[in-house]
Amino acid sequence: MSIDRPVPVPRTAVPLGITDPVQSARAELKAALAAIEVKANAPRRVSEAIDRTVGEVREKAQQNPGAAAAAVAGVAALVGLAVWGIVRAYTRGDSAKRPASFGSRAASSSAGRPRRPRIRSGPVGARPRVRSRTARAAGPRSTPA
Incomplete structure (x- = not known):
């Protein structure tokens, strides 16, 4: 039984039957470059590995959906737990480990100046009393007798 059609040759192989030494050298060089390209093309190899893994996972998921x-x-819980742990460690971390800009008064630019008094407001919902400029210029309020 003979094969009527030619057998495909991989890009990284040298075809048989080349008698000319120049053509043989060219074919060997071409095969070597193709092999180097296959080995050195990391993104393509990663993409092929990901495609294989995704195919295997899909096949297993179809066999056992539960x-x-x-x-x-489980993966979602692990990712959530990791994010929660990172946030908790950052927010509850030791103040000595934090940079000086996090709540440290000594690191601020007003280190030697006296603090301004806090503005205190009245009861919630009370309107502040506002005096006009003329009343302020006149002095303190006089109370009727």
Whole structure:
């Protein structure tokens, strides 16, 4: 039984039957460059590995959907726990580990100046009393007798 059609040759192989030494050298160089390209093309290799892994995971998920749902829930819980831990460690961290700009009065530019008094307001909902400029210029209020 013979094959009527030619057998495809991979890009990284040298075809048989080349008798001319120049053509043989060119074919070997071409095959070597193709092999280097396949090995050195990291993004393509990563993409192919991801495609293989995704295909395997989809196949397993179709075979056992309950386990796939549990795996997704477990991964989501782990990611949530990691984010919660990072945020908690950052917000509750030791004040000595934080930079000076986080609430440290000594690091502020007004280190040697006296503090201004805090403005205190009256009861909630009370309107502040505002005096006009003329009344302020006249002095303190006089109370009727």
